[in-house]
Amino acid sequence: MVVSQQNSETGVTQIVVTGNKSMSWRANVLLAASLGAVSAIFGGGIALFGFWLVLPFAGLEFLLVVYCLSVAYRKLGFTEVISLEEAFVIVESGYRHPDNRVELSRHWARLEFDNPSSLFEVGTLVIRAGNRSLEVGHLLNKEDKIKLHRELQLELGMDSSTLRLMS
Helix, strand or coil: EEEEEECCCCCCCCEECCCCCCHHHHHHHHHHHHHHHHCCCHHHHHHHCCCHHHHHHCCCCCCCHHHHHHHHHHCCEEEEEEECCCEEEEEEEEEECCCEEEEEEEEEEEEEEECCCCCCCCCCCEEEECCEEEEEEECCCHHHHHHHHHHHHHHCCCHHHHHHHHC
């Protein structure tokens, strides 16, 4: 998800890039609980017929589902904030607070966008300034990555002739 906002007082534009969380944490817990209940009912029914060894595997299956849902939810909590100031492009990224901060000179900043024709590839969007480069929007789907590319292109004042498309 890409959200752009501009501070009218300072003139700084911030673009917030986050993963698309289609379900809240509460919805994930309800999904895991319902899958666990179904697994317990079927496992218990099968155990009543003498196949008691099914129960530990049903429990392990439930724990694996909970673990996978929590890992996916945590990874989608990654956020990038791209601040476009007068002299710098500042990219801060992290999960709950900024863990990484990169400052690039706005004057030297160039975009490189690999937009593949395949429906199954999302491409890469890189901001380069001098010898430094930084990939942004790695959690985004193809449509959101194109939107981010257009936002950055507009804010950095670039037209299509100043962009280098990777092939």
